[in-house]
Amino acid sequence: MEIVLQAASVEKIGISSKRLKFGVVLFLILLPVAVIVYSLYRNSGFVNIEELSEAEDSPQNSAIPLERRVHNNYTVSLVLPGNGTAAEERVTTKNITTASGSKNASLSTSTNDSTSNFVNPDDNDKLLGGLLTSGFDEASCKSRTQFHLLRKASPHKPSPYLVSKLRNYEDLHRRCGPNTKAYHKTMMKIVRSKNHDTATMCKYVIWTAAHGLGNQMISMTATFLYAMLTDRVMLVKFEKDKLNLFCEPFLNSSWILPKNSPYWSWNKQNTEIYQTMIENDKASNSKEGLPSALFINLRFSRQNPERFFHCDHSQDLLRKVPLLILQSDQYFVPSILMNRIFNLEMIKMFPERDTVFHHLARYLFHPSNEAWEQISSYYNTHLAKADEQIGLQIRLFNPSTPKQAIMHLVLRCITKHNILPELDDLQTSTSRKNQTIKAVLVVSLYREFGDNLRSMYLNKPTVSGEVIEVYQPSNEGRQKYNDDKHNMKAWIDMYLLSLSNMLATTSLSTFGYVAQGLGNLKPWLLYRQLDNKTHSEICERDFSSEPCYHTPPRHYCNGDSMTGISSSFPYLRRCRDLYFGVKLAVNSSV
């Protein structure tokens, strides 16, 4: 499985050729290369393998898009989450005390009366302005009531319309969710009535996983939006690797697809395929009965076929299919927004256009008690006392790249943009009395990054006099090839990053997307190493905290090539980190 998006095919999707200057060739390479890269890493001698945690991803994954630019002396590559590399491996640089350890008692997660020590926002704020609903059993999901102890208040309130849509959705989910009469009745009907139009009491969309946890979380969020817009109940097909990460999001119901569902494992016998249906329908216009269950693949793919998912025509067909099985590794919200009817709804739901992920992800993803214990413990032990927290996410780079060069780039970015102060080499600073503490959370494959940064700031004062502390979460479990452990660490790291005041992330990383969206952060995007002759930036501030959709539609519904995304769709813009990707923004101006 290899995709090489060469200049020619790249041009078809309408990129400025500037980006291709200086003979820089852009490749998108899938799994095999990354696996090789990954194994090179593991054996590179740069890192003591013993010290690395497991980095495999969930078994469903099959592809790792990888962007690479070749430069003068070396190559820097950026890798999206995939099963060969997954989220960062982590190295132990600090001893993390477990929940009962050095945690500040007043922030305890395990006692219910401790929260009274805090001056809390009012109930409305605790429920994020109505985004969340009350009535959950607090003990079963502590993060739901305690998140505000760690997370700064968001300036974005959900619209009353979004709140009412969510409450309506919850009602629907309670009525049609697993273990209800309606669920059993409807499922039976769907199974029985394979190929003739079926009207059912409830309709469903079953989310299935692809790629790493970051990809999965952004695609779940998009699927949930789609479910709300189409009055479908979203069920998630969670394997063991995800069962312990999140709380149930919907009151008095479950979003987990029951193992005994006939659609736990779909196949061509019981499920038609969307792409085929769309193509057949276009060709013949035949009016056979619509299937009762349909598989939709919206994954990134080598062929990247046009899905026409944004078109009325497709949605009209889909509306009549009671059960959809949807698989995607993408945040396909922009393609939902491109649909006229959904667009009208979304504008009402999200008057602040660039807050779709921010609201929906905070609604859906509450860390399980196990995750929350570790998140709050790490936060309270290391990060809470700092005046400011900086998240630094440095993803996998090409093994031939000297670590020092990457370090140099990262430092240039963060000092140039005053994310961290420069060192006071001459030690002449007069402002050394400044006792502002900045805590840097480094999330990276290599302990070198955390170690270098730490020793750098330990050994010399900064020009601003600020104290810089550097932390890199550990890999305490060290159980390799154990997906649930791995996902747990990835989730904890994403959540911790999202608590930052400022974030610098590696381009294209869905891991970073989740953190920035949860935290309402516009990250500094660390780009590839760039030839200094190109005058390109090492890093740039993103314009929105929304995730980037890497494979947007390339055609209008009439088949014409899509040009001028922003003029056609006022709230979409090309991504900074992927020129053919699109994402939501407050407006289209650049």
Ligand SMILES: *[C@@H]1O[C@H](CO)[C@@H](O)[C@H](O)[C@H]1NC(C)=O
């Ligand atoms: C990645 O996933 C594919 C498809 O599930 C599988 O065939 C492959 O073995 C996986 N690779 C690794 C390294 O786990």
Ligand SMILES: *[C@@H]1O[C@H](CO)[C@@H](O)[C@H](O)[C@H]1NC(C)=O
């Ligand atoms: C880097 O490239 C320059 C010119 O392109 C060359 O002179 C130099 O030797 C190279 N350095 C290394 C370490 O390869």
Ligand SMILES: *[C@@H]1O[C@H](CO)[C@@H](O)[C@H](O)[C@H]1NC(C)=O
């Ligand atoms: C980490 O903690 C363990 C157990 O408390 C202790 O034995 C070990 O010395 C600690 N390591 C470091 C580097 O502090």
Ligand SMILES: *[C@@H]1O[C@H](CO)[C@@H](O)[C@H](O)[C@H]1NC(C)=O
């Ligand atoms: C715990 O936090 C409170 C409030 O921030 C602080 O006053 C107290 O000193 C802390 N205790 C410890 C042991 O760190």
Ligand SMILES: *[C@@H]1O[C@H](CO)[C@@H](O)[C@H](O)[C@H]1NC(C)=O
């Ligand atoms: C704390 O929780 C326990 C059980 O979870 C309950 O019995 C007790 O009343 C609670 N205490 C307070 C002060 O709410």
Ligand SMILES: *[C@@H]1O[C@H](CO)[C@@H](O)[C@H](O)[C@H]1NC(C)=O
């Ligand atoms: C949820 O369940 C609890 C306990 O069974 C019940 O008291 C409550 O009314 C339910 N809430 C809703 C909205 O159905």
Ligand SMILES: *[C@@H]1O[C@H](CO)[C@@H](O)[C@H](O)[C@H]1NC(C)=O
């Ligand atoms: C410390 O430095 C920071 C950043 O330069 C500045 O914002 C802050 O006002 C300074 N604080 C003091 C007490 O000088």
Ligand SMILES: *[C@@H]1O[C@H](CO)[C@@H](O)[C@H](O)[C@H]1NC(C)=O
């Ligand atoms: C590129 O940048 C490096 C380091 O900043 C510098 O040493 C080198 O002279 C620059 N090269 C050119 C051609 O400007």
